[in-house]
Amino acid sequence: MLDSVGKRFDLSFLTPPTNENYRCKVVYENDILSIEFLPYVKREIKTLRIVESDIDYSRKFVDRKELDRLFGLRAEADDVLIVKNSLLTDTTIANVAFLDKNGIWNTPKKALLKGTMRQKLINKGFLKELDISIEDIKKFEEVAIMNALRGFEPLGRIENVIKF
Numbered sequence: 001m002l003d004s005v006g007k008r009f010d011l012s013f014l015t016p017p018t019n020e021n022y023r024c025k026v027v028y029e030n031d032i033l034s035i036e037f038l039p040y041v042k043r044e045i046k047t048l049r050i051v052e053s054d055i056d057y058s059r060k061f062v063d064r065k066e067l068d069r070l071f072g073l074r075a076e077a078d079d080v081l082i083v084k085n086s087l088l089t090d091t092t093i094a095n096v097a098f099l100d101k102n103g104i105w106n107t108p109k110k111a112l113l114k115g116t117m118r119q120k121l122i123n124k125g126f127l128k129e130l131d132i133s134i135e136d137i138k139k140f141e142e143v144a145i146m147n148a149l150r151g152f153e154p155l156g157r158i159e160n161v162i163k164f
Contacts, residue, residue: 002159049163057112088132094147098140106130
């Protein structure tokens, strides 16, 4: 998590209010300015629309205007799959993975934000990093999304999930 904010803070004192799922929002500059626990409300995602952007989201930012703008381009889909420099990256709230014909899950090497669940699954050998272009999508069979609160969540066959 600390890698995604680009700072080294001691957050060992953090404890969520209950055993339910909460997302923790830490606002910081040079020091922590505020900490907030917000109940996690899972957004249903079954379809993704491909959109292109040159967005920089290598760190977690409070300002999500560009992600919100891209989300607004989803049309009838539930979220967007962002393409940057001709390579697949992430959705607005999750990293992605694609199942190949050999049964291997591949995640974009050029993820916008290298999330904690993604890194955990790479470290375990469950995910393989790969540069994935729009043309490469048709080589895969299934798509999944992942983040720390959702875990790893298969969405289904490519042709049923991805909207071009």
